[in-house]
Amino acid sequence: MLRQVARAPRPGAPRLATPASRNSARFCFVAPLLYCSTVIRRAAAIAAARAAAALSRRLRFGGGTALPGLVAQRIHPDIVRELAAGLGAGSVLVTGTNGKTTTARLLRNILQEAGLKPVANRAGSNMMRGIAAALAAGARWDGRFRSPQERIGVFEVDEATLPHAAAVRPRAVLFTNLFRDQLDRYGEVETVAAVWRAAAREFPPDVTLVLNADDPAVAALGDVAGGPVVFFGLADRAAAGQTLDHAADARWCSGCGAELAYAAVFYGHLGHWACPQCGRSRPQVQVAGTDLEVGGQAPPITSGGQAPPITSGGQAPPSTSGGQALSLTGRGEGGPAGLRLAITTPAGGLTVRLPLTGLYNAYNAVAAAAAATALGIGPPAIERGLGRFTAAFGRQERLVVSGREVQMFLAKNPAGLNQVLRTITANGLQKDIALFLNDNIADGRDVSWIWDVDFELLSGHTRSLTVSGSRAWDMALRLKYAGLGSPGDVEPDAALALRRALQRTPEGATLYVIPTYTAMLAVRNLLGRWAGRGAFWERD
Amino acid sequence: MTKLKLRLAHLYPKHMNIYGDRGNILCLRRRCEERAIAFQADELAPGDALAADAYDMVFIGGAQDREQRRVAEDLLKVKGAALREAVEGGVTLLAVCGGYQLMGRFYRTAEGEELPGAGVLDIWTVHPGPRARRFIGNVVVKWRGATLVGFENHGGRTHLGAGVRPLGRVVAGFGNNGRDGGEGAVYKNLFGTYLHGSLLPKNPQFADHLIATALARRYGDVPLPPLDDRIESTAHAEAVRLATRRGIIGIGGRK
Numbered sequence: 001m002l003r004q005v006a007r008a009p010r011p012g013a014p015r016l017a018t019p020a021s022r023n024s025a026r027f028c029f030v031a032p033l034l035y036c037s038t039v040i041r042r043a044a045a046i047a048a049a050r051a052a053a054a055l056s057r058r059l060r061f062g063g064g065t066a067l068p069g070l071v072a073q074r075i076h077p078d079i080v081r082e083l084a085a086g087l088g089a090g091s092v093l094v095t096g097t098n099g100k101t102t103t104a105r106l107l108r109n110i111l112q113e114a115g116l117k118p119v120a121n122r123a124g125s126n127m128m129r130g131i132a133a134a135l136a137a138g139a140r141w142d143g144r145f146r147s148p149q150e151r152i153g154v155f156e157v158d159e160a161t162l163p164h165a166a167a168v169r170p171r172a173v174l175f176t177n178l179f180r181d182q183l184d185r186y187g188e189v190e191t192v193a194a195v196w197r198a199a200a201r202e203f204p205p206d207v208t209l210v211l212n213a214d215d216p217a218v219a220a221l222g223d224v225a226g227g228p229v230v231f232f233g234l235a236d237r238a239a240a241g242q243t244l245d246h247a248a249d250a251r252w253c254s255g256c257g258a259e260l261a262y263a264a265v266f267y268g269h270l271g272h273w274a275c276p277q278c279g280r281s282r283p284q285v286q287v288a289g290t291d292l293e294v295g296g297q298a299p300p301i302t303s304g305g306q307a308p309p310i311t312s313g314g315q316a317p318p319s320t321s322g323g324q325a326l327s328l329t330g331r332g333e334g335g336p337a338g339l340r341l342a343i344t345t346p347a348g349g350l351t352v353r354l355p356l357t358g359l360y361n362a363y364n365a366v367a368a369a370a371a372a373t374a375l376g377i378g379p380p381a382i383e384r385g386l387g388r389f390t391a392a393f394g395r396q397e398r399l400v401v402s403g404r405e406v407q408m409f410l411a412k413n414p415a416g417l418n419q420v421l422r423t424i425t426a427n428g429l430q431k432d433i434a435l436f437l438n439d440n441i442a443d444g445r446d447v448s449w450i451w452d453v454d455f456e457l458l459s460g461h462t463r464s465l466t467v468s469g470s471r472a473w474d475m476a477l478r479l480k481y482a483g484l485g486s487p488g489d490v491e492p493d494a495a496l497a498l499r500r501a502l503q504r505t506p507e508g509a510t511l512y513v514i515p516t517y518t519a520m521l522a523v524r525n526l527l528g529r530w531a532g533r534g535a536f537w538e539r540d
Numbered sequence: 541m542t543k544l545k546l547r548l549a550h551l552y553p554k555h556m557n558i559y560g561d562r563g564n565i566l567c568l569r570r571r572c573e574e575r576a577i578a579f580q581a582d583e584l585a586p587g588d589a590l591a592a593d594a595y596d597m598v599f600i601g602g603a604q605d606r607e608q609r610r611v612a613e614d615l616l617k618v619k620g621a622a623l624r625e626a627v628e629g630g631v632t633l634l635a636v637c638g639g640y641q642l643m644g645r646f647y648r649t650a651e652g653e654e655l656p657g658a659g660v661l662d663i664w665t666v667h668p669g670p671r672a673r674r675f676i677g678n679v680v681v682k683w684r685g686a687t688l689v690g691f692e693n694h695g696g697r698t699h700l701g702a703g704v705r706p707l708g709r710v711v712a713g714f715g716n717n718g719r720d721g722g723e724g725a726v727y728k729n730l731f732g733t734y735l736h737g738s739l740l741p742k743n744p745q746f747a748d749h750l751i752a753t754a755l756a757r758r759y760g761d762v763p764l765p766p767l768d769d770r771i772e773s774t775a776h777a778e779a780v781r782l783a784t785r786r787g788i789i790g791i792g793g794r795k
Contacts, residue, residue: 183558184693187674188558188605190605252606252607257610445676445677445678446559446676446736447691447737448691448737448738451562451738451741452557452562471778473771473774473778474775474779476775477741478563481570481741487770487771487774
């Protein structure tokens with residue numbers, strides 16, 4: 001009942017009148033009042049959210065992503081459900097441990113190429129308040145959208161928030177992967193899996209699940225799905241290894257508990273798996289990534305070069321020539337060797353080249369193609385959409401500062417960081433690297449996960465190493481065990497550390513910054529300030 | 541002088557590895573090998589037999605519920621008796637988090653189901669129910685005039701029997717049950733604790749204590765020359781500072 005109303009093409013419909021209609025005499029009197037109050041409250045929520053967004057941008061609070069949504073929800077708790085109902089082309093949810101932001105961004109591009117107008121939450125702002133903020137920012141005062149028929153929601157959703165996000169009534173829900181991540185926040189991996197199973201069971205049969213077949217924990221959601229399922233995965237075994245990481249999570253069969261056997265492992269526990277005991281195995285995929293060329297990093301670029309040399313020591317930040325030296329270059333001149341792959345879908349194949357590296361980004365591209373397929377979008381739009389990709393906030397994003405290129409690789413869990421390390425060291429050259437480990441709530445308070453990361457991969461690949469963040473010394477200790485770094489590499493203060501890391505990076509070379517989430521915000525803010533620019537997050 | 545060797549049994553590494561427990565093994569290896577003590581670590585899976593006298597030290601880490609059930613079953617059927625014999629015979633055992641709980645008499649789940657433990661240690665653990673607060677945060681423990689630092693994350697409340705002493709007193713954090721100020725348990729040379737992070741790298745004194753205890757059974761007192769612990773000491777001091785500072789504003793602090 002509720003669903004039908006929420007789906008109705010009239011977002012302003014007096015839903016609240018339904019209970020009152022039991023008494024028709026009262027209804028005549030109460031309904032208009034309720035309707036009016038809903039309209040007013042909704043308009044107030046939208047207005048307040050916009051004011052909060054403007055204010056927090058002005059005050060440079062965390063990018064203005066959380067507050068507006070919080071305000072809107074406080075004023076009108078049903079704001080997400082009501083506004084999402086006005087998205088004529090429905091909504092897609094993207095969830096999973098790694099790859100949410102990049103996958104959602106890829107999907108957005110595809111949808112635009114298909115003639116749709118996506119409404120999307122900002123990078124990483126993936127709780128309900130982030131969705132509320134996105135909807136409030138995109139809607140008109142009356143809660144409707146301009147050109148509603150072309151409007152489609154693309155929301156990345158925190159793993160634990162998924163059940164609440166069902167309020168948007170998605171057409172498709174994409175699950176990227178499930179790894180151990182911030183156990184102090186999410187609880188055990190199995191806890192997240194249980195939340196997902198319950199959510200998958202609850203979705204109505206018109207919701208398509210888009211599942212990573214290579215992740216046994218995600219593929220198992222197909223067992224409980226009430227509606228259609230689109231499986232995706234990588235088919236190119238030439239790009240795979242044979243052994244699981246030492247701390248692989250889903251190594252046990254979800255059916256019988258036996259240890260899974262892998263014919264190919266792409267990364268973490270993603271691969272071509274089968275249970276030798278009960279015979280469960282990786283499902284047939286409808287959308288597959290083939291012919292992978294996972295490029296290494298490009299040789300150092302020569303930047304614009306007008307920037308004066310970095311001032312050493314003192315409090316002055318590196319000066320730049322009026323912000324000219326700093327630019328967001330998702331593609332970047334002389335960009336990375338990138339990633340090339342072919343994707344097969346039931347409607348035909350396509351080939352793409354992405355300015356991203358690493359197997360994990362091959363998964364992101366195939367995942368986005370699978371979600372688009374689930375929405376009935378054909379290969380041409382997928383190919384165009386993937387082809388015009390620019391890096392997402394902090395995810396292999398490239399900036400140029402004082403003649404050095406800075407490339408940021410957000411990493412917040414063992415599987416993700418292992419992939420980042422493999423990607424950075426792929427071409428065998430020596431690199432300048434800065435690691436930022438924070439333990440704020442958004443990073444995970446528990447830093448023991450760094451002991452599950454194979455920092456040994458960096459051995460022989462570092463020209464300089466700088467270690468920072470609130471848990472810099474924990475990181476330094478982990479690196480010591482990998483035979484890397486020295487006490488002199490540690491500078492807990494982010495600004496000092498970033499300056500030092502830039503000094504240690506030769507002009508024209510690339511500094512690889514590997515931050516946890518809050519450190520990434522701090523680093524980005526610093527780079528923005530030094531260039532005399534506004535906050536970067538406005539560009540998302 | 542005979543070449544010293546520490547033989548370690550690492551129990552269930554594929555099942556019990558949730559909180560960077562690998563760091564504990566890396567630490568023991570490093571601190572032995574830097575002192576020219578040979579280090580041998582055997583990984584024992586469910587089904588593998590354990591000989592009570594084959595090892596100087598046993599390590600068991602933490603795990604998720606599902607894996608923990610599998611391990612509990614194996615402890616009952618395969619390794620429990622040898623483990624009891626080893627501990628009674630003075631073998632050093634370090635059990636962290638879920639492994640610590642499993643060494644006890646039983647674990648009562650949030651749903652009230654009672655899972656038998658290995659019965660090596662006279663402790664028992666009770667989860668007060670699904671709505672109970674989980675003990676999550678940084679911990680500082682007073683231990684033999686020094687401190688231990690780590691991170692705890694457990695729903696169960698552990699209680700100690702008469703013959704078991706706590707490993708240390710809680711300075712910041714919750715500890716065994718959030719009530720009696722005790723953290724961990726010591727019985728003979730068995731050390732149980734909720735601290736991970738990983739535990740040993742940041743607590744080199746404790747790591748050395750374990751190594752000395754383990755070697756003493758076969759070789760008598762073995763002097764362990766000091767190592768360059770500058771990074772270890774700074775990381776430890778920083779962890780104490782962060783845990784106690786944040787305790788004041790109540791995040792991860794003791795309530």
